[in-house]
Amino acid sequence: MRPVGKRNVTRSILRHTSRNLARHLSGVALLALAACSSGGTSGPGGLAGSDQTVSAPNVGVLLPLTGANGVLGNEMLAAAKLALSKQSGTLPPPKLDIHDTARAGGAAQAMQAAIASGDGIVLGPLTSVDTASISPMALRAGIPVIAFTSDLAQARLGVWVFGITPQQQVSRLVDAARQEGRHHFAAFLPDTPLGHAMGDALVRSCREGSLADPLVVYHAGGSEAIRSGLATLSAYDSRVATASGQTTGPAQDLPEDLAAALSSASKASVKADAQSPGDPKASPPEQAAKATPSDTSSSTLSAPPFDALLLADTGLALKNVIDALKANQVCSSDVRLMxxxxxGAFAGKLGAVAGAWYAAPDPAARTLFVQQFSAQNHRVPKPLADLSYDAGTLAQSVYTATGGRGYPVDLLTQPQGFSGVDGAFTLTGDGQTVRRLGIFEIQSGGGARILPAHKSAAPAPGAS
Structure with missing residues (x-):
């Protein structure tokens, strides 16, 4: 491989690396929107035993090389070729067996061809639907699959979901928020597949961390729905009543579990003796009409019943959410927004939520890959090329470890994992990929900075 010799190429690398990284999660997360839970449930064939290997060393690549996603597919193919072209000692690189999933017969036909060719491992396909269609065949044939989808419904031993998933992002955010002393989580999310994936991930992460179940509210997207939804989630009426010297319980029309959670959290945060709506002795205070944000815009309210809030909106809906956060006095001094x-694709425009976090790969690990790809292909790689390069690196590493004899499960799932351009990763026994993402913090002037690993930003209110 020849080094980068021209200044203009080097400048292009430096100029585009951070921008492409910022877009990386956008592309990966969009794959989750096409999620569909189907596919085979049979065992992983000859790969089930840790001492077994696939007899053929060939690496199958299943990507859309023509059609609507042809440009992306070819970019990912170029990255996989780069990773697999590196020779280790006297061992020649594995042979690539390339199949176009956009041709007649689709991914299923491409997988049949890979099986007929005796491939030992398959990199791809790109989407959840294609992964579901090839999984039964791959499992029956005992061929491990490193799929580029973000849909965890496709994960199982023998088929690894390699895309950066909402669960990975949310789990990293919850872990970081816990490290700075936050324990009361909530989510205000769009009623979309991505919103529900983020919400489900938050519930799961909180349970895995032995935290109380989070309060999760979904909205339809209109400005009024966003304003009223955030007022409900943040217990706005109760906080207004407390600030005015009144006591009140949660709104009577809330679901029972949400009302109970809001009531309990409100008592803990403001130490007010709020009346329960189920108490027969309770009576509504005089003139207990609901306040609106404009009624008390000059008053300072107590903190809402959570100290970390997960969002997932973009575009105009995100602007409406930001406006509603201000109106309902959900402040960054009390709540860590996530x-x-x-x-990351538009962090420069998010100064209004300075201090908010998102999780993404550390760009420092990507620099060398960008340089190598640019030197060989005379262009900066697209963000999703990272996935195929890391998958190729994984295959090359296992191929070398076995002396070119195959891709056994015990090596694919080795506890020490692998080093990739999107950071270190480990394949698990249930088909997932564990990644250590970086935490990025939005700055007041726009843009974001990555926080030092394992270091809290600032203590949460009340944290010891």
Whole structure:
């Protein structure tokens, strides 16, 4: 491989690396929107035993090389070729067996061809639907699959979901928020597949961390729905009543579990003796009409019943959410705002939520890959090329470890994992990929900076 010799190429690398990284999560997260839970449930064939290997060393690549996603597919193919072209000692690189999933017969036909060719491992396909269609065949044939989808419904032993998932992002955010002393989580999310994926991930992450179940509210997207939804989630009426010297319980029309959670959290945060709506002795205070944000815009309210809030909106809906946060006095001094990796694509415009976090790969690990790719292909790689390069690096590493004899499960899932351009990663026994993402913090002037690993930003209110 020849080194980068021209200044203009070097400048292009430096100029585009951070911008492309910021877009990386956007592309990966969009794959989750096409999620569909189907596919085979049979065992992983000859790969089930840790001492077994696939007899053929060939690496199958299943990508859309023509059609609507042809440009992206070819970019990912170029990255996989780069990773697999590196020779280790006297061992020649594995042979690539390339199949176009956009041709007649689709991914299923491409997988049949890979099986007929005796491929030992498959990199791809790109989407959840294609992954579901090839999984039964791959499992029956005992061929491990490193799929580029973000849909965890496709994960199982023998088929690894390699895309950066909402669960990975949310889990990293919850872990970082816990490190700075936050324990009461909530989410205000769009009623979309991505919103629900983020919400489900928050519930799961909180349970895995032995935290109370988070308050999760979904909205339809209109400005009024966003304003009223955030007022409900943040217990706005109760906080207004407390500030005016009144006591009140949660709104009577809330679901029972949400009302109970809001009531309990409100008592803990403001130490007010709020009346329960189920108490027969309770009576509504005089003139207990609901306040609106404009009624008390000059008053300072107590903190809402959570100290970390997960969001997932973008575009105009995100602007409406930001406006509603201000109106309902959900302040960054009390609450750590968290969002999707999609925010990285336009972090320069998010100064209004300074201090908010999102999780994404550390760009420092990507620099060498960008230089090598640019030297060979005379262009800066697209963000999703990272996935295929890392998958190729994984295959090359296992191929070398076995002396070119195959791709056994015990090496694919080795506890020490692998080093990739999107950071270190480990394949698990249930088909997932564990990644250590970086935490990025939005700055007041726009843009974001990555926080030092394992270091809290600032203590949460009341944290010891």
């Amino acid at each position: 969002g999707p990796g999609l925010w």
